[in-house]
Every structure is written in structure tokens, then in C-alpha cells.
Amino acid sequence: MKSKILALLGSALISGTAMAGGYQVNLAGQRQIGMGHTGTGLVTGTSSIFFNPGAMSHLGYSGVTIGGSALVSKIAHSAPESGGVTARTDNPLGTPFQVYGVYNINEKFSAGLGVYTPFGSTVDWGNEWSGRYGLNQLKLQAIYVQPTVSYAITDKLGIGIGLSYVIGSVNLQRSVPVQSQDGTEGGIELDGGAESAFGFNAGIFFQPTEKFSIGVNYRSRVDLKVEGGDVMFSNIPAAARGNFPEGTTFNAELPMPSTLSVGIGFKPNERLTLAADVSHVGWDAYEKLRFDFSQNVAGSPFSEASRNYENAFIYRIGGEYMATDALALRAGAYLDKTPVQDGYLTPETPDSDSRGLSAGIGYSVSENFSIDASFLYINKKERTDAADLSNGVAGTYKSVAYIPGIGLNYKF
Amino acid sequence: MKKFFYKSSLLALMAGMFLTSCDPEIDVASPSAGTLDFTKYVAVGNSLTAGYQDGGLYREGQLASFPALIAQQLEIVGGGSFVQPLFTEAQANGSGYLKLTGFNPPATPGASPSPILTPVTTNLAVRTDVAPLPGGPRLTKFTDPVNNYAVPGMSVLSSATPIYGGVNPYFDRLLADAEVGSKSYVAKVAESQPTFFTLWLGNNDVLTYATNGAVVNPANPFGDKTPVATFRMIYTQLLGALAKGGETEGVVANIPDVAATPFFTTVTLDAIRKSAGMSDLKVYIRVAEGPTGVRELGEGDLILLTTQAAIGRADQVAPGVTIPHGFHPLNPLTDSEVLDKDEVAEVRAHTQELNKVIAEVAAANKIPVFDVNKFFTDRFARPFVQNGVPYSSAFITGNVFSLDGIHLTPRGNAIVANEFIRVINTNYNTNIPLVDETQYRAVLLP
Numbered sequence: 029m030k031s032k033i034l035a036l037l038g039s040a041l042i043s044g045t046a047m048a049g050g051y052q053v054n055l056a057g058q059r060q061i062g063m064g065h066t067g068t069g070l071v072t073g074t075s076s077i078f079f080n081p082g083a084m085s086h087l088g089y090s091g092v093t094i095g096g097s098a099l100v101s102k103i104a105h106s107a108p109e110s111g112g113v114t115a116r117t118d119n120p121l122g123t124p125f126q127v128y129g130v131y132n133i134n135e136k137f138s139a140g141l142g143v144y145t146p147f148g149s150t151v152d153w154g155n156e157w158s159g160r161y162g163l164n165q166l167k168l169q170a171i172y173v174q175p176t177v178s179y180a181i182t183d184k185l186g187i188g189i190g191l192s193y194v195i196g197s198v199n200l201q202r203s204v205p206v207q208s209q210d211g212t213e214g215g216i217e218l219d220g221g222a223e224s225a226f227g228f229n230a231g232i233f234f235q236p237t238e239k240f241s242i243g244v245n246y247r248s249r250v251d252l253k254v255e256g257g258d259v260m261f262s263n264i265p266a267a268a269r270g271n272f273p274e275g276t277t278f279n280a281e282l283p284m285p286s287t288l289s290v291g292i293g294f295k296p297n298e299r300l301t302l303a304a305d306v307s308h309v310g311w312d313a314y315e316k317l318r319f320d321f322s323q324n325v326a327g328s329p330f331s332e333a334s335r336n337y338e339n340a341f342i343y344r345i346g347g348e349y350m351a352t353d354a355l356a357l358r359a360g361a362y363l364d365k366t367p368v369q370d371g372y373l374t375p376e377t378p379d380s381d382s383r384g385l386s387a388g389i390g391y392s393v394s395e396n397f398s399i400d401a402s403f404l405y406i407n408k409k410e411r412t413d414a415a416d417l418s419n420g421v422a423g424t425y426k427s428v429a430y431i432p433g434i435g436l437n438y439k440f
Numbered sequence: 441m442k443k444f445f446y447k448s449s450l451l452a453l454m455a456g457m458f459l460t461s462c463d464p465e466i467d468v469a470s471p472s473a474g475t476l477d478f479t480k481y482v483a484v485g486n487s488l489t490a491g492y493q494d495g496g497l498y499r500e501g502q503l504a505s506f507p508a509l510i511a512q513q514l515e516i517v518g519g520g521s522f523v524q525p526l527f528t529e530a531q532a533n534g535s536g537y538l539k540l541t542g543f544n545p546p547a548t549p550g551a552s553p554s555p556i557l558t559p560v561t562t563n564l565a566v567r568t569d570v571a572p573l574p575g576g577p578r579l580t581k582f583t584d585p586v587n588n589y590a591v592p593g594m595s596v597l598s599s600a601t602p603i604y605g606g607v608n609p610y611f612d613r614l615l616a617d618a619e620v621g622s623k624s625y626v627a628k629v630a631e632s633q634p635t636f637f638t639l640w641l642g643n644n645d646v647l648t649y650a651t652n653g654a655v656v657n658p659a660n661p662f663g664d665k666t667p668v669a670t671f672r673m674i675y676t677q678l679l680g681a682l683a684k685g686g687e688t689e690g691v692v693a694n695i696p697d698v699a700a701t702p703f704f705t706t707v708t709l710d711a712i713r714k715s716a717g718m719s720d721l722k723v724y725i726r727v728a729e730g731p732t733g734v735r736e737l738g739e740g741d742l743i744l745l746t747t748q749a750a751i752g753r754a755d756q757v758a759p760g761v762t763i764p765h766g767f768h769p770l771n772p773l774t775d776s777e778v779l780d781k782d783e784v785a786e787v788r789a790h791t792q793e794l795n796k797v798i799a800e801v802a803a804a805n806k807i808p809v810f811d812v813n814k815f816f817t818d819r820f821a822r823p824f825v826q827n828g829v830p831y832s833s834a835f836i837t838g839n840v841f842s843l844d845g846i847h848l849t850p851r852g853n854a855i856v857a858n859e860f861i862r863v864i865n866t867n868y869n870t871n872i873p874l875v876d877e878t879q880y881r882a883v884l885l886p
Contacts, residue, residue, distance in 0.1 A: 104466050106468050107874070110468070112873065161878070205829045267543055
């Protein structure tokens with residue numbers, strides 16, 4: 029049953045537009061989204077599988093969580109010296125999701141399984157805008173399946189580790205600057221599934237006092253490799269077809285960078301929980317976007333564009349207040365520094381420092397069943413870039429996202 | 441519980457409505473005409489201003505002429521309508537033009553395939569009811585008032601003479617029958633009374649000479665280099681009629697270097713050798729009269745694009761003796777097929793002198809100059825990428841120059857329109873938005 033649900037999720041759901049730095053999507057748990065996506069230094073519930081496996085053994089119960097977000101992202105582009113907005117994305121609704129199950133084996137041990145989507149991007153600029161030779165649309169998807177074990181060394185100290193099994197796919201479409209006599213433009217589409225890859229997610233959780241807790245979490249880098257992906261051409265004029273041969277395949281590699289997080293939790297009283305996290309994302313793994321072709325395309329056996337991302341920090345704060353025994357009110361904020369250097373902006377991730385503001389509620393319907401709802405607003409700084417080092421599309425970009433989400437928790 | 445779901449779905453609905461209305465905006469300086477009046481923009485010039493391309497003037501090229509694109513952008517800041525002497529839909533192919541219909545496979549491996557250019561001969565605006573003019577067959581008239589006064593073939597020299605309407609069919613076309621042969625281009629332009637103008641004239645005062653391999657065609661009184669003093673006199677008169685001593689604002693453009701166009705840079709010794717499959721092949725050119733006037737093609741000599749088809753042609757030089765054209769001193773490429781390096785230097789020097797005159801006359805009228813000469817040399821002669829498209833002065837693949845190797849594609853016109861707009865914005869403190877050049881085509885492939 030479970031695998032059936034997972035397969036369904038994998039095929040029906042598309043992970044969201046890259047609304048964190050780069051193409052990272054930090055939407056791993058509805059309660060935590062409401063709290064500014066903090067959680068490394070907290071026992072977050074079953075989502076500790078993601079936030080800090082070390083805290084999982086301190087959960088004290090078994091449970092299942094299923095949740096998802098509706099990611100509405102919008103990006104505007106203003107071409108250089110154009111005097112206004114010249115293009116807007118028409119991104120489909122992104123649906124990043126998370127499923128966590130934790131089984132409390134005994135006081136010391138717990139085991140769990142998490143399925144979540146920490147990376148992805150769906151950006152659709154269409155095939156009419158001035159940057160269409162750079163990008164029409166990109167769908168990048170990665171799903172992590174993570175069996176996890178956690179061990180409470182003492183009642184104050186826990187460790188945990190999960191093995192991440194990662195599947196993913198990429199679809200990229202661009203216009204090709206060749207035109208037939210009737211004016212139609214050529215197109216190229218690269219489509220491929222990534223080979224399964226593995227990584228790990230490990231954490232330590234320490235709670236020296238009732239009021240104070242601290243955690244460290246490390247999620248390893250995973251390289252997604254596509255081998256033998258399809259290259260499809262459309263509307264190539266006959267005279268140019270030799271340059272765009274049918275039956276071409278491509279190989280490509282894209283890193284899902286490592287993330288090291290340190291977080292603290294503070295409970296000044298029974299009703300209030302405060303949290304703060306700092307994450308360091310190893311974006312320098314993303315140096316270039318390179319496609320190797322099985323035959324020459326436009327006279328070259330590969331296409332390569334520099335990315336040269338820099339490592340970046342994310343700063344988060346969040347809080348939860350129990351208004352009643354059943355109702356939790358949450359709020360949070362974060363600042364996610366961009367990994368994209370000047371000159372390297374691209375239409376697939378027109379990134380800049382992003383500011384997130386979140387709110388959420390939790391409601392315990394019964395002792396076993398609770399609902400979390402969250403809302404996250406992301407506003408990226410307007411950014412103007414010549415994009416001359418990335419073969420990108422010059423201009424000014426501005427992105428915002430509105431992300432409502434809901435999660436259901438069942439304890440047993 | 442029911443209430444909870446009801447409330448949250450209502451909330452979700454409201455949130456949905458809120459979200460779709462919240463598009464991101466970008467703060468950029470809003471378009472502005474500054475203190476300029478664009479009510480009546482008039483463009484004066486030659487084929488480049490007319491939208492001539494692919495060796496002809498036709499409706500599609502006219503619609504993408506750079507002044508039409510400038511006018512379209514001026515409309516955003518309150519500019520008036522811009523009338524061009526468009527050919528009708530029924531006669532959309534105007535004078536006729538060249539179309540790329542295929543490629544001959546390379547003669548030898550490693551050589552470039554040679555393009556097959558086919559003349560378009562249907563839906564022309566060519567008149568058969570009247571005798572042709574010295575400059576070609578007459579074309580359907582357009583005598584309504586226009587904003588685009590450009591006349592293909594017009595030079596500064598020919599603009600001053602009333603007889604030119606009876607010579608050039610493109611000028612004849614804009615004149616009432618009674619004016620043909622009696623009204624000069626300068627007089628016609630002086631009637632336009634613009635509130636803003638662009639003037640790009642002077643190319644043909646060197647180009648006609650250069651494209652004929654620096655040989656003056658005795659049948660063409662406008663085929664030589666225009667003397668500098670004559671050029672200065674007429675240019676002063678012409679710009680004076682438009683600028684009225686600084687009363688009317690505008691921009692003038694100067695003369696590009698001929699060697700910046702694929703007409704002069706496509707057929708190289710290397711390309712000929714590759715095509716012939718002989719890496720040590722020698723090509724001979726005639727640079728002067730007499731038996732000593734023949735020498736080997738060398739560095740800096742430019743073979744005209746139109747010469748390509750004649751190279752290697754089996755010419756009979758004596759009964760029973762044929763020699764491939766250009767491959768032997770006894771059958772060299774003719775003087776008019778090549779702009780040899782001395783002629784290149786001569787044409788360049790003359791271009792510079794005329795550009796100096798343009799700069800001086802413009803300064804006297806307080807009119808800014810768009811340095812097209814620098815722009816073509818700096819920009820087109822060096823490959824560059826814009827919005828993911830490679831541009832260069834390469835023939836066909838460079839995306840800038842049309843199939844005649846001299847005139848611009850619609851894309852090239854958009855790039856030039858944007859440079860004009862930049863010059864206006866810089867000099868007049870306006871903020872006219874640029875054209876999205878990707879919306880205009882380059883060379884269409886079969």
C-alpha cells in the first residue's frame with residue numbers, strides 16, 4: 029500500500045519552483061514551515077527524520093505525517109533598458125510534499141522512513157520572451173526516500189542517521205535561433221531520468237535542560253546523473269537539420285548540495301517554544317551546467333555554461349505559542365543568501381537573497397490526530413544582472429512566492 | 441470540525457484570489473520623451489533607412505526598417521503615427537528580392553556549402569506600363585505624405601540634383617509625375633517639417649564606388665567617390681533644412697566601414713582554396729591596366745560577394761584554350777570584381793573624411809552623431825552573444841546581414857534601431873524603451 033502511494037506521489041506531484049537559494053526547496057514539514065523552517069535544535073515531530081534524525085529518538089511516540097504545499101511562484105523579468113516588465117513566468121502550481129513515519133521501538137531506539145522533495149524547480153517562461161533561446165521551461169525534480177534510525181544515548185543526548193535514496197528527473201526546453209521560411213523557430217528539449225543516487229542525513233540532538241536544546245544536522249551532497257537522456261528537436265529547417273541530428277542522447281550531472289545546520293530551541297515557559305537555525309549550503313558543488321551529446325549538436329559535442337555558485341548561509345528564527353492545549357500559533361522568518369554570483373544569473377533560477385515570512389497554526393483534533401496548516405511568503409530581492417558569465421539572459425528579475433500548506437499527523 | 445473545514449476552505453479561496461492578483465513588479469525608470477516632441481518623426485536616408493534587404497525593397501523589409509522600429513518605440517512615449525511608403529499586400533514583393541532556397545553541397549570536404557539564392561519574381565510592384573528609368577524599372581507610386589523619406593540608392597551627391605527623380609525608380613516612386621526630374625531630394629525632404637528626425641545618408645557616396653571594385657561605371661554619374669567639398673556643401677544644406685539651426689532635434693548617423701560587411705569579407709582566399717580542394721592554389725587579380733597590372737591575391741584584398749559565382753569559371757581565352765577565371769595570370773579576376781588593398785585604403789580614407797564632415801556639420805547644428813562606423817566595426821565585426829543568440833558579420837550565419845551581404849536583416853535593423861535609441865536617450869535625456877530584437881527575424885532557412 030505504502031509503495032503504491034509513493035509511486036502515485038512520485039508521478040502525480042511536481043516539486044516546486046526553486047524558491048529557496050538556487051534550486052533548493054525548503055518545505056519539509058508543515059509545523060516547521062510555520063516557524064520559519066527552523067527545527068534542527070527541536071524535536072519537531074516525525075519530521076525530525078528530515079530536520080535532525082538525532083532528535084527522532086526523543087519523540088516518545090510512533091506516528092505518521094503526510095503533508096504538502098501548494099507553491100505559487102511568480103517571476104517577472106525586465107529586459108535591459110526596456111522601461112518595464114517584459115516577461116512573466118507562467119509556472120504551474122508546485123506541490124512539494126512530505127511523508128514521515130516513525131516507529132518508537134523502545135525508549136532508546138526509533139526507526140523511521142521519510143519521503144520528501146528538498147530540491148526541484150519548475151519555471152515556465154514560454155517560447156516568446158526575449159530570453160527564450162536561454163530557456164522556455166525547466167522541470168527539475170528530486171525525491172528523497174530516507175530510512176532512518178535514531179538512538180538516545182541518554183535522555184539528554186540523541187544521535188540518528190538516515191540513508192537517502194534519491195531519484196530525480198530533468199526536462200529542459202529552449203528555442204533554437206534558426207527559423208524556417210514561414211518564420212517558425214526551432215526548439216530543443218532535453219528529457220531524462222536520473223540514475224538512483226545515495227546520500228545520508230545525520231544529526232546529533234542535545235537537550236541539557238528542560239528549557240534549552242541544541243542540534244546539529246548534516247545532509248550530504250548527492251550528485252544526480254542523467255545518462256542517455258533524450259534530445260528532441262522540433263521545427264528545425266531542412267537546411268540546418270544536419271546540425272541537429274535525430275536520435276541524439278545526452279549525459280548530464282547536477283549536484284544536490286550538502287547542508288550543514290546548527291539550531292537551538294528555547295522554551296521560556298510551558299506554552300512558548302522559540303527556535304533559531306543557521307544553515308550552510310555547499311553550493312560551490314555547482315560549477316557548471318554541462319550536457320554531453322552523443323552526436324554533435326550545433327557543431328559541438330557538448331554545451332556548457334558556467335554557474336560557479338558560492339556556498340551560502342540561511343538564517344532562520346521561529347516560534348510556537350500554545351494558545352490553548354489544542355491550538356498552536358506559529359510564526360517565523362528567514363533570510364536565505366543567494367549562492368549566485370554577479371554575472372551568473374540565469375532564467376532557470378534568477379536567484380537573489382530571499383526573505384521568507386511564515387505563519388501557521390496547529391490544531392489537535394483528538395489525542396491521536398492533529399492538523400498543521402502553514403503559509404509562507406517569499407520575497408526575493410530585485411536583482412539586475414548582465415548574466416554575461418553564465419550565458420544567461422540579462423535584465424532585472426523579481427520573484428515572489430505564496431505557499432500555503434497543510435499536514436496531517438497521526439500518533440499511535 | 442465541519443466549521444473548521446468550512447472556515448479554512450473559505451480562507452483558502454480568499455488566499456487564492458489574493459495570490460493571483462499579486463504579481464511581482466519591477467522598479468525601472470518609466471519611459472519618457474523628456475522635452476522632445478515626437479509628434480512627427482521623419483527618417484531621411486538611403487536603402488538602409490528604407491528597410492531594403494536581400495537585394496531588394498519589399499514590404500516585410502519595410503515593416504522592419506529601423507525607423508519604423510524607432511517610431512514604434514516613440515509611440516510608447518507619445519510619438520505620432522509613422523507612415524512608410526509601403527508596397528501593398530498584393531505587390532508585397534516590391535522590387536523583388538533574393539530568397540535562400542538551398543545549399544549546394546560543399547565541393548570538397550571541409551569547404552562550406554554554398555547558398556543558393558533565388559530571385560522572387562511574383563507579386564512585384566514593377567510597372568510595365570511605362571519605360572524603365574536608368575536605375576531600373578519604375579515601381580508603383582506612393583505619393584501620399586510619408587514619414588520615412590528613405591530612397592534606396594540615394595547619396596548626398598544625388599540628393600541635390602532635380603534630375604535624380606528621373607534616374608532612380610525608388611525616388612520616382614515618391615514623386616508626383618510633374619515633380620519627376622524637377623524636384624531634388626533635398627527639396628522634397630525640406631517640405632517634411634519634422635518635430636524630430638534621423639538622417640543617415642552618405643554611404644552611397646563611397647559604397648557605390650566600393651561595391652563596383654573601385655571602378656567608376658561611366659554610365660553612372662553618381663558612381664564615383666563624392667568630392668569632400670561637394671559633400672560638405674550639400675550635407676550642410678540637407679541637415680540645415682531638417683535641423684533649422686538647432687530648432688528641430690534629431691540624430692545623424694555616419695558612414696560605416698565597407699570592410700565591416702560580409703559583401704567584402706565572405707569570399708576569402710582560404711574559402712576559395714577549401715572550395716577547390718587545393719591548399720596551395722593561387723588566385724590572380726587585376727589591379728591596373730596592361731600586362732603588369734596583374735598580381736596574386738594577397739592579405740587585405742577583398743573579393744566581392746558577387747564575384748563568387750565567377751571564380752573558377754572556365755573562360756575561353758583563345759580558340760581551344762580555357763583557363764579557370766582567377767586561377768591564372770592570363771585570366772585574372774577583373775578590377776571590378778575585387779577591392780584590392782590599396783582601394784580598401786582609399787575607400788577607408790575617403791569614408792573617414794566624409795565622416796569628419798558629418799561630425800562637423802552636425803556639431804554646427806547641435807545634432808548628436810550616431811557613430812555607426814565605430815558601431816559596425818566594434819560590434820558586428822567581432823562576434824557577440826545577446827539573449828543567447830550569436831551575432832557577427834558572417835554571411836547568413838551572423839544573423840545581422842541579409843542575403844545581399846550589405847543590408848541588415850530585420851534583426852539587424854532592430855539592433856541598429858536600439859543604438860539610435862541609445863544615442864537619443866544619452867543626448868536628449870529621454871528614456872525611450874529599447875526594441876526586443878528577438879521578435880524580428882534573421883535569415884530564414886529553407
